[in-house]
Amino acid sequence: MSAPAERQVEVNGLPCRVWEKGSGSPVFYLAGLAGLPRWTPFLDRLAERHRVVAPSIPGFPGATGHDRLDQPLDWVAAVLDLLEGAGLAGGDLIGASIGGALAAEAAAMAPGLVRRLVLIAPFGLYDKSVPPTDLWGQKPGSWPTLLSVRPEAYKELVAAPEGVAEAEWSIIMTRAAETAARLLWPLADTRLARRLHRIRCPTLVLWGAEDKVLAPAYAERFAAGIAGKCTIRIVANAGHLADLDAPGAVAEAVFEALG
Amino acid sequence: MKLLWFHLMPYTRLPEDFRERHNSVWVDIDRRLFDPAVAHRLYNEFMDELEFAAAVGFDGICVNEHHANGYGLMPSPNLIAAALARRTSDAMLCVLGNSLALYNPPTRVAEEMAMIDCISGGRLIAGFPVGTPMDTCYAYGQNPSMLRARYLEAHDLIVEAWTRPETFAFNGRFNQLRYVNIWPHPLQKPRPPIWIPGGGSVETWQWCAKMDYVYCYLSYFGYKAGRETMMGFWREMERLGKDRNPYRAGFLQFVGVAESREEALRLYKEPAEYFYGRCLHVDSRYVNPPGYNSEATQRAKVTSQVALASQRAATFGGGATWDEILAKGFVIIGSPDEVAEQLKTVATDLNVGHLMLLLQFGNMSRELAGYNTKLFAERVMPQMSPLFDDAWENRWWPKPLPKPARVAPQPVETREAAE
Numbered sequence: 001m002s003a004p005a006e007r008q009v010e011v012n013g014l015p016c017r018v019w020e021k022g023s024g025s026p027v028f029y030l031a032g033l034a035g036l037p038r039w040t041p042f043l044d045r046l047a048e049r050h051r052v053v054a055p056s057i058p059g060f061p062g063a064t065g066h067d068r069l070d071q072p073l074d075w076v077a078a079v080l081d082l083l084e085g086a087g088l089a090g091g092d093l094i095g096a097s098i099g100g101a102l103a104a105e106a107a108a109m110a111p112g113l114v115r116r117l118v119l120i121a122p123f124g125l126y127d128k129s130v131p132p133t134d135l136w137g138q139k140p141g142s143w144p145t146l147l148s149v150r151p152e153a154y155k156e157l158v159a160a161p162e163g164v165a166e167a168e169w170s171i172i173m174t175r176a177a178e179t180a181a182r183l184l185w186p187l188a189d190t191r192l193a194r195r196l197h198r199i200r201c202p203t204l205v206l207w208g209a210e211d212k213v214l215a216p217a218y219a220e221r222f223a224a225g226i227a228g229k230c231t232i233r234i235v236a237n238a239g240h241l242a243d244l245d246a247p248g249a250v251a252e253a254v255f256e257a258l259g
Numbered sequence: 260m261k262l263l264w265f266h267l268m269p270y271t272r273l274p275e276d277f278r279e280r281h282n283s284v285w286v287d288i289d290r291r292l293f294d295p296a297v298a299h300r301l302y303n304e305f306m307d308e309l310e311f312a313a314a315v316g317f318d319g320i321c322v323n324e325h326h327a328n329g330y331g332l333m334p335s336p337n338l339i340a341a342a343l344a345r346r347t348s349d350a351m352l353c354v355l356g357n358s359l360a361l362y363n364p365p366t367r368v369a370e371e372m373a374m375i376d377c378i379s380g381g382r383l384i385a386g387f388p389v390g391t392p393m394d395t396c397y398a399y400g401q402n403p404s405m406l407r408a409r410y411l412e413a414h415d416l417i418v419e420a421w422t423r424p425e426t427f428a429f430n431g432r433f434n435q436l437r438y439v440n441i442w443p444h445p446l447q448k449p450r451p452p453i454w455i456p457g458g459g460s461v462e463t464w465q466w467c468a469k470m471d472y473v474y475c476y477l478s479y480f481g482y483k484a485g486r487e488t489m490m491g492f493w494r495e496m497e498r499l500g501k502d503r504n505p506y507r508a509g510f511l512q513f514v515g516v517a518e519s520r521e522e523a524l525r526l527y528k529e530p531a532e533y534f535y536g537r538c539l540h541v542d543s544r545y546v547n548p549p550g551y552n553s554e555a556t557q558r559a560k561v562t563s564q565v566a567l568a569s570q571r572a573a574t575f576g577g578g579a580t581w582d583e584i585l586a587k588g589f590v591i592i593g594s595p596d597e598v599a600e601q602l603k604t605v606a607t608d609l610n611v612g613h614l615m616l617l618l619q620f621g622n623m624s625r626e627l628a629g630y631n632t633k634l635f636a637e638r639v640m641p642q643m644s645p646l647f648d649d650a651w652e653n654r655w656w657p658k659p660l661p662k663p664a665r666v667a668p669q670p671v672e673t674r675e676a677a678e
Contacts, residue, residue, distance in 0.1 A: 070405065070432065137397070137544045171557050178550035182404035185396070185548075 004039050009055065009085030011078050017062025018086045019054045022047025027258060028088045029053070030079075032097025032120070032241055033135075033147065034158050035060025035176045042247035049255065055086040057102065059179025061172055066179040072190060075183060076105045080113070088113055092258050096120035096243055097213075098180050101190055104222075108198035117203040118254055119222060120242050121214050123184060124192030130215040132188040136181055149210050149239040157244060196225030203230045204257040208238030208245060231257065260606055260646040261656065263319035263353055264312035264632065265511060265615040268305050268332040268339075271622035272297055273537040278578060283542035284329040285393040298332065304625045305332075309343055311629060312618075313350035315636035319384065320347070321615055323456075323477075324356020325391075326398035330538035337371045344379035345668050351382045351657050353615075355456050355475065358390030360406050361399050364434050365413035366441055369420040373445040380666070381446040381659035386475070387414060388456040393541065396548045404550035409433050421450040452655045454509060454613075459488040460556040464495045467507070473613065473655045475509035479539065481588035482605040485510060489609040505612035506653040512605060513617045515592040516634040523592035526627060528581045531590050533621030536578030590620075595638030602643060612647050613655075 004019035019039065027050040029043065036054055046052045058078055059066025069075050079102045083093070093114045095103025100122025107114040126132065133146065144151035160169035183190065203226050207216040216234055223230040233253045238245035273292060274280065281289050309320045322339045325331030333339055336356040343352055352375060357368045376383040389395070389410050396403045412431045419427065419439070426440035445451050454473040457463040467474040474492060478485040489510065493503060501507070513534075515527030584590050591601050606614055618635060619628035659665065 067404070067408075136403075136548045139544055140547070167558075171554055174549050174557065175554065178404045181549050182402060185402040185404070186400040 001039060001041070001044055004043075004052075004054070009082060011058055011063070011081045011085065012065050012068050014058065014065040015063070016058060016065075016082055016085075017056045019056075019062075020052065022050055022052050024050045025259070026051045026053055026087070026091040027254075028055070028083060028086065028091060028093045030055070030057060030093070030095040030099030030103050031060065032099050033176070033180050034173065035062070035179075037061045037158050037173070037176075038161055040157065040244065040247065042243040042251060045247055045251035046254065050258075053086055053088070055082045057082065057099065057179065059182070060176050064175075066175070066182055069182065072105075075102065076109050079103075079106050080110055083113060090115050092116045092118070094118040094120065094254065095122060097240060098123055098183060100124070101183070101192060104192055104199060105190075105195065107201055107203075108192075108195040111198065111200055114201050116258055117199065117201050117228075118206060118257060119203065120206045120250065121208060121211055121218075121240050122205075122222065123188050123214065124190045125196075125218055125221050125225075126187055126189035126193075127215075127218065127221060130217055132184075133213045134186075135188075135213065136185070146212055147240045149208075149237060149245050153244055154241065193225060196222070197227050199226045200228045202228050202257075204233060204253065205230060206233045206235060206242060206250060206253055208240060208242035209234050209236050210238060210245075211240045211242070213240040260505070260611075260643060260648070261318040261613045261653065262640055262643060263321050263351075263509075263613060263615045264309065264317040265321035265323075265355075265617050266305055266309055266619060267323065267325075267330055267617065268301070269330040269534065269538055269621060270298070270332055271301060271533075273329055273533075273622075277537040278540050281540070283545065284538055284540045285325075286327050286397045286542070286545045288327060288329045292329070301332065305619070306339065306342060306346070308619055308625060308628050308632070309339075310346050312632050312636075313343070313347040315633060316640060317350055317636065319351035319353045321353040321355055323354075323386070324358055324388070324394070326394045328393070328398075330534070337375060340375050340383075341378065344375055344382070347379075348665070348667060349662075351384055351659075352379055353384040353386065353454070355386035355454065355477070356388060356390075357386075358388055358395055358399075358410075359413035359417065360401055360409035361390065361395060362413065364436055365416050366420050366436065366439060368413070369417040369441045370443075372451065373421065373441060373443045376445040376447055376451050377443050379659070380664070381451075382657050383445070383447070383451045384454055384657055385451045386454045386456055387417075392548050392551045393545045396551065397545050402550075403548035405433070406551065407553065418450065418453075421445055446660065447658055452657055454655070456509075459491060460553065461491075461495060461559050462553060462555055464492050465499065468496060468499045468501050471654075473507060473509055475511070475613070475615070477509075477511040477615070479511075479513070479535075479589065481590070482510070482512060482609060483588040486609060489611065493610060503610060504651045504654075505606070505610045505647050506651060506655050508609070508611040509613035509615055510605070510609055510611040511615040511617065512602070513590040513620050514598060514602070514631070514635065515590055515618075516595055516598050516631050516639060517592070518594060518634075520593045520597060523594070526630075527590065527592050527623075530621035530623035530627070531584050532578065532581055535584055535589065535621075538621060540578070595634055596642075598635070599639045599642035602639065603646065606643070606646055612651065612653060614643070
């Protein structure tokens with residue numbers, strides 16, 4: 001895996017890392033719970049056919065400034081600043097988990113910005129018959145098995161990169177967890193339901209069949225709310241972080257949707 | 260020095276197999292364990308105990324705030340303090356809640372505390388804890404990533420509401436109020452003394468120093484574990500150029516007094532094991548939400564009080580045994596002279612002028628709590644009280660109205676008398 005190119009864009013005056021790799025039509029990617037601690041096999045697969053652009057949400061690895069985002073509108077404005085700053089202008093956008101909730105907000109609030117949307121187990125809705133699992137009411141150390149059917153792959157994803165001290169990395173990963181909590185606490189309901197109808201672009205909603213955080217049944221709620229043509233794909237042998245668990249299958253589904 | 264009698268108001272009927280059968284004393288404690296008829300009795304007995312402590316000469320009586328908690332039946336310390344304001348006359352009322360981020364708008368805290376200060380004739384100590392994660396983030400649904408910012412803003416609003424002479428608008432990040440004008444105002448001027456119960460965060464120490472507030476370390480793990488924290492506090496005070504006035508600090512200690520050490524060993528074993536076994540059985544799921552500890556605190560490698568509690572509880576497995584409780588100094592026991600000797604060492608070693616004493620703990624009965632309290636007041640207190648007073652001024656103690664100016668509650672007239 002070769003390293004991605006790196007640049008920065010500013011959101012609220014603070015630099016956010018943008019990773020980029022591959023060539024072809026651009027596909028933007030907003031990462032899930034832990035952000036993007038390192039480049040992943042899934043993104044490498046995408047980069048075989050596309051120019052993959054992965055900007056880091058404030059608070060996720062490579063970017064700070066989550067503590068300036070209080071209201072939902074602050075988050076929407078920050079994500080639009082981030083995507084526009086990274087060069088998204090009518091291109092395709094993938095969002096996973098938390099990145100999915102924010103990608104959906106961007107598509108809803110700035111319809112011209114996104115051509116086609118892929119949501120991988122996005123947060124944002126709340127169904128009281130299958131409420132989202134409380135990510136922060138878990139025994140310490142239980143995230144790997146909660147989030148992934150390949151806990152070892154998750155541990156590798158979030159391990160300290162070479163050259164970064166353990167102590168400092170632990171603070172960075174705690175900050176990423178805090179960022180997720182800041183948006184989703186306490187019930188993971190961002191009230192996205194009120195804006196879903198504004199998503200008018202073609203959308204693929206993709207879910208890991210083994211998702212223990214958000215039941216795959218949420219895919220139907222998204223499809224029912226989104227105004228654009230919406231396709232659902234359930235990926236076998238994948239948990240909440242489906243693109244980590246099944247990079248090949250998820251990439252294939254994305255190629256089908258985006259070419 | 261000042262000696263304050265502290266009540267946690269534990270539910271005393273948690274079953275013997277609580278640790279085995281139930282996952283947590285806090286947040287999702289089993290509702291079926293709560294019997295309101297038992298609580299009726301407990302509240303009244305506990306308030307009796309606080310009133311008794313005031314009557315036998317403790318300088319202050321302390322209440323605090325917990326939510327969804329089997330060892331703390333005081334979601335609203337202000338309710339208890341209001342009742343105590345009427346039934347006591349000289350002891351200071353040390354309200355070591357309110358967790359400011361939980362009140363919307365926070366002017367509610369300014370109002371209620373001003374009421375307590377007026378009713379009591381100026382005997383209020385206003386305690387402002389951030390609150391534990393279990394109380395604030397889990398039981399009260401507050402966002403851990405915004406908790407401290409909300410807390411600090413609420414503090415600013417309350418202090419302004421107490422001290423500004425005019426009606427004002429407050430345009431905060433979290434609170435927008437067109438008209439702030441609390442009525443009543445506190446009796447103490449410019450405001451009641453503010454004490455900050457905290458864990459061991461450097462930022463809290465710096466803030467206390469800057470604001471000139473009392474820092475209280477409320478540890479359940481005694482002076483041996485608390486020593487490091489208090490040493491850190493005093494080093495930071497020195498670094499900031501503050502004096503070593505012991506009244507800058509408060510410290511909590513469990514104590515059991517009896518005629519002899521043998522008697523104390525016999526009397527206090529059960530309530531201590533009840534507290535350290537059943538009451539501190541906190542599920543590790545609820546102790547460390549991301550964002551609760553600031554990055555500076557993480558860098559300073561300070562572990563929060565509750566995380567520490569949970570870690571220690573986990574270390575004990577089945578809860579601390581009596582031998583561990585004693586060896587580690589969680590509870591200090593002995594004859595009055597032995598206890599006084601140890602507590603004098605604690606006070607001078609940790610340099611704390613405000614010692615808060617838990618003389619009722621766990622499932623201790625009213626009778627035993629009364630015995631413990633009385634022995635302490637009669638035979639320990641006289642040995643302790645003179646400490647520090649010749650050397651330091653306590654600028655953080657309430658200034659009530661002079662006694663003759665204070666109104667005592669009138670007994671209700673009997674029907675006969677009215678006729």
